[in-house]
Amino acid sequence: MGLRFRHLAAVTTGLTFALILLGVYTAAAGAGLSCGARWPLCNGAVFGLFPANWPSFIEWFHRLVAMITGFFILGTTYVAWRDGKDRRTRIASAIALVTLPVQVLLGGATVTIYTALVQVIHHAAALVIFAALVATTVWAYETPDTNRTSAGTTTGMSADD
Secondary structure, eight states: OOHHHHHHHHHHHHHHHHHHHHHHHHHHTTGGGGGTTOSSOBTTBSSOSSOSSHHHHHHHHHHHHHHHHHHHHHHHHHHHHHTTOOHHHHHHHHHHHHHHHHHHHHHHHHHHTOOHHHHHHHHHHHHHHHHHHHHHHHHHHOOOOTTSOOTTOOOSSOTTO
16 A cells, blocks of 8 residues: 555544544533533634633634544545555545544534533544544555465465464
8 A cells, every 4th residue: 555545544543543632631621611502603603713711722622623633534535445445444444434424413412412421422433433543544554465375376384484
């Protein structure tokens, strides 16, 4: 697989991990509550260029990183399918992409509903996306084993020797 795709997959996976950590901090700080159950609006604006307070800033920063990460997930999936990567890589990246809109809606629910169950489901969906991207990245870096003999020939030694 191409080096560029490998790097794109790795960066996307890294961004997703950073976003998960930021999401944990956002939830722990109760930053979603600063929006007063107004999603996607927060403090009366669609884009929080000048947040009213620290929790508002945390919420808006989490949204910004989530948006950037979402575009990276979209790009990774697009390149995987465009370049005809192997089937498992394409499917793993597609799982991450298909889960993404669900994750966005669950993120909105953490602002409007903010219960433990919503938080758990939101983080579980994040882990599904992350696991799919880890698989995408690992499979992108996997190289074919050229030391193995074809099934029709025997050399007297196994490929593990």
